[in-house]
Every structure is written in structure tokens, then in C-alpha cells.
Amino acid sequence: DTEVTQTPKHLVMGMTNKKSLKCEQHMGHRAMYWYKQKAKKPPELMFVYSYEKLSINESVPSRFSPECPNSSLLNLHLHALQPEDSALYLCASSQSGTKNEKLFFGSGTQLSVL
């Protein structure tokens, strides 16, 4: 299994809602990532987990809260988002020893904040 699975594929939420994005991989990768991608732009790194510990937080607002329950799962909890947070949220994984090399991306969650 060489896939990174993200759910849901699409999400519409209001600014007062709380929702979660989920990501799963079964490749034995020990590094997992959250990226944000705006239309016609490159992915921007948000968070990195290495061996289930948060190793990078790219100064992301606290309304985004990551969680890594185990080596196969990565969540992104969303609360009190703003319309400008609307974007494609991508999860990725890689073998821990090579950190950012050979990232496997999921297809993303297209988020719309109303």
C-alpha cells in the first residue's frame, strides 16, 4: 500500500464550527506533514511530525491544531477558521531517515470556510 488517504475530500464549514481533517498511511513512514495549498500556488508547509512528535510548526495560527495519535494517523483540528483559510489541505508522509525526501502526498481536503 503506497497511498496516503485523506478524509473528507471536501469540507464546507462556518467560522464558528469545529471540524477535523484526517490522514492515514500504512507505508511505515515515521514522518508526516500538513501542507496548505492555495489555488495556483505551491504547497506551504504547516506542521511536521517525526516519530509522532511535533518537530516543526511553521508559525501556524492556533485555530489549526495538529495531532498524531499513532504512527499511521495524522489529524488536523480546525476551530474558528477565517474565510482566508479556505484552501486545499494536503497530508504527506516520508521515511523518517530521509525527512523531506520522497514525500508521498494524499489527494487533499478542499476546505471552504463561509
Next chain:
Amino acid sequence: GENVEQHPSTLSVQEGDSAVIKCTYSDSASNYFPWYKQELGKGPQLIIDIRSNVGEKKDQRIAVTLNKTAKHFSLHITETQPEDSAVYFCAASRYNTDKLIFGTGTRLQVFP
């Protein structure tokens, strides 16, 4: 910090022609340079990567060249096919770090 510039932003070619996309990086300590292909509705997919101790790498119709002195690297696609149509991103990073810096992307269209 690292900055990666990518050109052109759009590229249209006829099926069977070659396509070349160029990137320039700023951090001389960068030593890993991957290329990702992103099709509509999908996440980026790694298509080829190169380390700084290698000048060129080829995989079937795809090749990447690296000029460390000039801090340039390029993606070459030969015998293009309509299924090559996608957005291509170059990227750069230092080995064994968590941060990959992406270029701005090139939208490649291959016309039959």
C-alpha cells in the same frame, strides 16, 4: 532563507515535442532537488529527484540536470504526451531537514 524561482509559469507544447522547465535556488547549502507533478484534483507526486553530488539523472522520458555553480536545475521531458499535462513544481532543501521549499509551479499543456 532559501528561495526557489521557477520558469516558465505556463508552457504549451505539441505532442511529441520536448518540454524544459527551469529553476534557480538561492541557498548554496541546498543539496536535494525533487520535482513533483500535480494533476487536477490530486496531490503532488514525486517524479524524479537529484542530489547535489550528481549532475544529471534520467528516468525514461524524464531527466533532471543540475548546475551547482550557477544554482540552476532543470526538468526535461521528451516525447511529451497529453497525459504529461499537469502543474510541475521544483523544490530544494538541505539534506535531512524537514523543510522543502517549492518553486512557483509551471502549468504544462500538451496538445494532441
